Amino acid sequence: MSQAPDNTTKPLPKHVAIIMDGNGRWAQARGKDRSYGHKAGAEVVRPIVTACSDLGLEALTLYAFSTENWTRSNEEVSTLMDLYVMYLESERQLFFDNNVRFNQIGSRDGLPPEVLDALDRMKEETKHHTGLTMTLALNYGSRHELTLAAKSIAKKVKLGDMKLTDITEQTITDHLYTAGLPDPDLLIRTAGEMRLSNYLLWQLSYAEFYVTDVCWPEFTVEELQKALAAFKGRTRRFGGVV
Ligand code: FPP
Numbered sequence: 245m246s247q248a249p250d251n252t253t254k255p256l257p258k259h260v261a262i263i264m265d266g267n268g269r270w271a272q273a274r275g276k277d278r279s280y281g282h283k284a285g286a287e288v289v290r291p292i293v294t295a296c297s298d299l300g301l302e303a304l305t306l307y308a309f310s311t312e313n314w315t316r317s318n319e320e321v322s323t324l325m326d327l328y329v330m331y332l333e334s335e336r337q338l339f340f341d342n343n344v345r346f347n348q349i350g351s352r353d354g355l356p357p358e359v360l361d362a363l364d365r366m367k368e369e370t371k372h373h374t375g376l377t378m379t380l381a382l383n384y385g386s387r388h389e390l391t392l393a394a395k396s397i398a399k400k401v402k403l404g405d406m407k408l409t410d411i412t413e414q415t416i417t418d419h420l421y422t423a424g425l426p427d428p429d430l431l432i433r434t435a436g437e438m439r440l441s442n443y444l445l446w447q448l449s450y451a452e453f454y455v456t457d458v459c460w461p462e463f464t465v466e467e468l469q470k471a472l473a474a475f476k477g478r479t480r481r482f483g484g485v486v
Pocket of ligand 1: 264
């Protein structure tokens with residue numbers, strides 16, 4: 245009989261990215277409206293941030309609102325915007341107690357002023373923290389991010405600040421919202437869908453994917469541990485041969 249391999253000493257990912265999906269389905273399965281699911285989903289963020297910080301991870305990036313999510317009803321969008329403001333206010337102490345640095349990626353265009361204020365305040369107040377970097381992808385779309393990077397590089401070339409021949413993969417990386425963060429090595433998606441949904445398309449090139457049927461409001465630290473254990477069991481080849 246073959247024994248299961250001992251992966252306990254294998255390294256953890258440095259950067260975990262999560263697509264927090266299934267709030268709506270979870271609520272509807274309970275006869276509740278979608279907002280109920282988002283509120284329950286917001287409660288789950290705290291234990292996950294705390295666990296990632298306790299585990300000594302470098303970065304955690306959560307997909308909170310995509311550039312496509314504006315097509316949802318006004319009521320749902322407004323519930324979500326209120327939740328982000330409430331979250332950033334209520335979790336301030338957690339970020340201080342755990343030395344967590346807060347960061348946002350995504351466009352500022354279209355975000356309500358109170359959301360922008362809350363994001364800016366949290367970013368400023370935690371900028372010297374040296375523990376986990378917790379990034380909210382808010383009003384984020386990867387194709388938009390790549391388009392902005394292309395424009396910014398083209399402008400530098402046009403102005404003579406950069407030579408065409410100097411453009412490398414690193415140049416692209418440095419012009420993304422995520423500049424300075426390591427690429428995610430693990431992507432977790434809840435609620436079972438097998439797609440990327442315009443999330444970190446460049447940065448996830450070599451990430452391991454872990455998809456669970458558990459909806460985000462029921463994603464616990466134990467579920468996170470299962471994803472980390474699965475990651476440890478993977479053989480990462482980065483296109484090479486082991
Ligand atoms: C996807 O579920 C989730 C979102 C679009 C929003 C994510 C927001 C939260 C988890 C709550 C707030 C977060 C913070 C950081 C305070 P869905 O609505 O697409 O679910 P469905 O696919 O079942 O409809």
